[in-house]
Amino acid sequence: MYELEFDNNVPIYIQVLNNIKSDIVKGALLPGEKMLSARDLAIKYQINPNTASRIYKELEAEELCYTKRGLGTFVTEDQEKVENIKEEMSNALIDTFIKGMKELGFSKEQLIEMISERYERG
Amino acid sequence: MLVCRDLVKSYRNKTAVSGISLDVEPGKIYALLGPNGSGKTTWMKIVAGLVKPTSGTITYNGEPIGANTKRKIAYMPTEPFFYDYMTIANVGKYYQDFFDDFDPNRFEELIKQMDLNMTDKAKSLSSGLAAKLKIAATLARKAELYLLDEPLNGVDIIARDHVITAILEAANENSSIVLSSHLVDELEKIIDNAVFIKDGSMVLCGEAEKIRAERGKSIVDLYKEIYA
Numbered sequence: 001m002y003e004l005e006f007d008n009n010v011p012i013y014i015q016v017l018n019n020i021k022s023d024i025v026k027g028a029l030l031p032g033e034k035m036l037s038a039r040d041l042a043i044k045y046q047i048n049p050n051t052a053s054r055i056y057k058e059l060e061a062e063e064l065c066y067t068k069r070g071l072g073t074f075v076t077e078d079q080e081k082v083e084n085i086k087e088e089m090s091n092a093l094i095d096t097f098i099k100g101m102k103e104l105g106f107s108k109e110q111l112i113e114m115i116s117e118r119y120e121r122g
Numbered sequence: 123m124l125v126c127r128d129l130v131k132s133y134r135n136k137t138a139v140s141g142i143s144l145d146v147e148p149g150k151i152y153a154l155l156g157p158n159g160s161g162k163t164t165w166m167k168i169v170a171g172l173v174k175p176t177s178g179t180i181t182y183n184g185e186p187i188g189a190n191t192k193r194k195i196a197y198m199p200t201e202p203f204f205y206d207y208m209t210i211a212n213v214g215k216y217y218q219d220f221f222d223d224f225d226p227n228r229f230e231e232l233i234k235q236m237d238l239n240m241t242d243k244a245k246s247l248s249s250g251l252a253a254k255l256k257i258a259a260t261l262a263r264k265a266e267l268y269l270l271d272e273p274l275n276g277v278d279i280i281a282r283d284h285v286i287t288a289i290l291e292a293a294n295e296n297s298s299i300v301l302s303s304h305l306v307d308e309l310e311k312i313i314d315n316a317v318f319i320k321d322g323s324m325v326l327c328g329e330a331e332k333i334r335a336e337r338g339k340s341i342v343d344l345y346k347e348i349y350a
Contacts, residue, residue: 008340011331012311042290046283047311048151049293051331 004045013051016041017058018089024064024075025086031077035065123147124169124267124298129178131164138164139175140322146267149295153309153330153341154302156319157349162302163200165319166269169300170197182267193222196265200272202252206245210238210255217259229262236284249276257285261292268292268299274308286312306345316341318348 004019006012023029035056036044042052056073059065063081067073076082101111124146131139139161146152154162167173168180171187182191204213210233218224233240236254247255253276260268273285290312293299303309316333318326325348326333330341337344 006311008310008342011334013331039291039294042293043287045311046286046290048314049290050150050314051311 012047013055013058016045016047016051017055019045020055020059021064021085022089024082025089029075031075031079031082033075034071035073035075037072124180124182126169126180127178129165129168129180130176131161131168131173132176137322139168141178142319142322142324144317144324144327146298146300148266148298149293150298150314151289151293151312152298152300152315152317153306153313154300154317154319155304155306155309155341155345156302157304160319161322162319163271164322166197166271166300166302169267169269170195172197194266195269196221196223196260196263196267197269198256198260198271198273200275202244202256204244204255206243208244209240210242210244211240213244213255213259214240214262217262221263223264225262225264228264229258232258232262232288235288236281250278250281253277254281254284257288261288266297268297270299270301272302272304274303274305282308307342310341313341318345320348 004015006015020029029035035041038052038056039049041047041055042049045052056065056067060067060073062085063078064076064085065073066076098111106114124144126145127143129139129142130137142161142165154165156162164173168175169182169187171189171192180187182195185191204216208216214224214226214229214233217229218226230240233255236258238251238254238258242251244252244255253273257270257273260270270289273289274282277285286308289299289301301309301313310330313330315328316326316330317324326344333344334340339347
């Protein structure tokens with residue numbers, strides 16, 4: 001069983017999809033690795049089995065995984081695809097951050113200074 | 123597929139179900155939501171063939187509810203259905219005698235998975251363990267339609283994961299599952315469709331994902347709104 005804190009305001013399939021994508025980016029799921037069946041994915045995240053199938057369809061449409069008939073679903077071996085989602089995910093994080101900081105009235109220079117200062121502190 | 127049209131069940135001074143029209147499609151998990159006394163159990167008992175509707179029609183794969191449909195529909199009532207003298211193994215035997223589609227191996231697997239012992243006496247089980255035993259016995263049937271009345275009642279958080287896993291394992295493209303509950307948040311993630319029942323009538327029914335998108339609210343929030 002997997003402890004994913006679900007947010008009731010975001011569609012469940014998107015939350016699990018993002019979780020799998022970040023597993024691929026972090027290397028928790030390796031290129032070419034066999035993925036859980038849709039059924040086992042449903043049990044792991046305790047979600048609806050049809051939602052689990054939909055998640056795999058979505059991942060396949062984004063070419064992050066592929067299905068070998070009779071063998072199962074595997075993580076893409078295309079490193080470029082992995083880099084793409086990594087970039088996509090980091091862009092989303094940065095955009096949210098910048099938007100929030102802009103609303104608080106910080107300038108670009110202030111942001112850069114604050115980030116480098118805090119980054120050092122770790 | 124289960125089809126009901128304008129189902130009504132009236133008792134002398136009370137109408138338990140007042141005009142429910144609902145289709146249950148294969149391969150889907152449904153939540154029947156509503157507070158106690160809203161008609162969920164009566165509806166399930168009609169589908170299980172234990173209560174005769176006062177009016178309206180109900181068919182399963184085109185056939186009226188009867189001995190034939192009972193063979194394909196597994197119903198789990200809220201109350202325990204075993205005798206005090208029984209061990210868990212006895213409960214399995216009892217079920218095997220009653221239902222042709224009962225799979226004793228699957229029962230044993232489920233019992234193990236739920237941390238129960240075949241030699242435990244049904245009488246000595248806490249409410250949580252008794253709830254798990256009911257689930258195991260019901261889901262060990264290879265039924266086409268499972269009706270689980272309040273499967274999470276009296277079940278603690280650890281046992282809940284066991285019960286939900288067993289339910290998800292029973293789900294496949296050929297079977298459907300209807301769960302009744304007044305504890306919505308536990309079901310939110312696992313259902314395809316939500317059916318809200320109030321005072322014996324359906325007030326809202328549809329795909330959970332669509333309802334969430336259209337109303338911009340979770341099923342839990344909608345529940346609070348409808349029944350507040």
